Amino acid sequence: MILAIDIGGTKFTLAAFDGDRMLCRESRATDAAGGRPWMLEQIAEIVGRWRKELQFERCGIGFGGPVDFAAQRVVLSTHVSGWSGFDLCGFISELAGAPAVMDNDANAGAVGEAEFGAGRGCSPLFYMTLSTGIGGGIYDTGRVWRGADSYGGEIGHLTIRPDGPECLCGARGCFERLCCGLWLQRDYGRPAKELMQNADFVDRYVIDLTLGLKAAIMLLNPQRIVIGGGIAKAGDRLFAPLRRELRRQVTSWSAARIDCAPAQLADDSVLYGALSLARGL
Numbered sequence: 001m002i003l004a005i006d007i008g009g010t011k012f013t014l015a016a017f018d019g020d021r022m023l024c025r026e027s028r029a030t031d032a033a034g035g036r037p038w039m040l041e042q043i044a045e046i047v048g049r050w051r052k053e054l055q056f057e058r059c060g061i062g063f064g065g066p067v068d069f070a071a072q073r074v075v076l077s078t079h080v081s082g083w084s085g086f087d088l089c090g091f092i093s094e095l096a097g098a099p100a101v102m103d104n105d106a107n108a109g110a111v112g113e114a115e116f117g118a119g120r121g122c123s124p125l126f127y128m129t130l131s132t133g134i135g136g137g138i139y140d141t142g143r144v145w146r147g148a149d150s151y152g153g154e155i156g157h158l159t160i161r162p163d164g165p166e167c168l169c170g171a172r173g174c175f176e177r178l179c180c181g182l183w184l185q186r187d188y189g190r191p192a193k194e195l196m197q198n199a200d201f202v203d204r205y206v207i208d209l210t211l212g213l214k215a216a217i218m219l220l221n222p223q224r225i226v227i228g229g230g231i232a233k234a235g236d237r238l239f240a241p242l243r244r245e246l247r248r249q250v251t252s253w254s255a256a257r258i259d260c261a262p263a264q265l266a267d268d269s270v271l272y273g274a275l276s277l278a279r280g281l
Contacts (some may be wrong), residue, residue: 003047003056003096004274006105007088008064009079009132009182010230012039013044015153016054020116022052027267036082040091047095059092059100060278061185062108062270064133068152072102078168101277105129107144108273109263110137111210113226115263117270127269128155129211131229134172134176138220141208156180160178160211175212179205181231196234202241209243213260221256228270229262235262 001023006013008114013027026046028096065083066075077083089100110119110127119125124140134156138145146152156176157169164173177183181192188195195201213225232238239262246258263269 001052001056002097002278003059003092004271004278005059005061005092006041006108006188006270006274007039007061007143008105009077009241012043013267013271014043015268016050016056017275020275022268022271023054025239025271032080032082035080036086039080043092044095051096056096056098058278058281059096059098060108060241060276061088061102061125062105062274063102064105064135066154067102067104067150069103069146074102081164099281101281103144103273103277104135104150106137107146108137108277109228109269110139110153110273111144111276112265112269112271112273113228113263115276117269118224118226118261119224119279122222122224124220124222126216126220126225127263128216128225129229130179130181130227130231132180133181134180134212136216155212155216158212158215158276175208178208179212191231192231193213196231196237199237202234202238206238206245207241209242210249213246214249217250217256217258220252223257224259224261226261226263228266232262233266
């Protein structure tokens with residue numbers, strides 16, 4: 001039995017797997033004000049209840065923020081306080097009574113979609129989570145490409161408009177600052193789900209969204225881009241204008257393919273990636 005955990009800025013989700021079959025799943029909204037202690041208390045309650053009936057052999061975790069993969073430590077979360085340097089794997093391992101492994105949630109999402117979802121058979125695959133924040137994961141020939149220091153794929157903090165508004169990271173005009181759900185709500189006073197219903201807004205929005213994705217296309221030449229996260233649930237209302245804008249913006253002489261699809265696993269991409277990660281222990 002494998003315990004899979006997805007910790008995000010808006011919500012966190014736990015699932016128990018027997019083989020590839022998800023036996024149970026529980027998701028709760030994140031209380032950012034409660035910080036790390038509140039979330040750990042919630043996770044402990046769920047795992048403690050499940051352990052009355054289930055025995056875990058391994059645990060996999062996708063964390064919504066930079067992770068030092070080699071050291072298996074959280075670097076930080078820009079959306080929920082108190083995570084810097086925290087030994088999340090140690091905490092979960094003690095809680096579940098089984099070894100645990102962790103990666104950034106976008107990397108886990110990339111693995112989940114590559115092995116179980118919309119990215120099957122595609123290599124290289126670029127996965128982007130478009131939700132509270134923006135993250136990226138690069139999957140090629142059966143493995144995640146993390147870079148020299150575990151920061152590979154951090155597309156959310158590419159500068160796409162140098163004169164743009166200030167991001168939480170301190171820079172200006174970051175991809176995340178212009179396109180993620182957190183800032184869309186703050187800038188427009190309406191949730192992203194509602195904004196995506198307005199075709200005129202989406203036509204303007206995909207211009208900046210394409211500026212970020214163009215960087216991934218020109219640098220990586222992925223076979224497919226898979227986009228997960230809450231905003232991607234807009235479906236064709238988002239993807240039809242996005243594909244048109246990608247064809248317009250991507251350098252005319254480039255024969256790089258423009259294959260952009262929504263995540264097939266929807267809210268469970270990271271959970272399936274965490275499952276695969278745990279199997280590697």
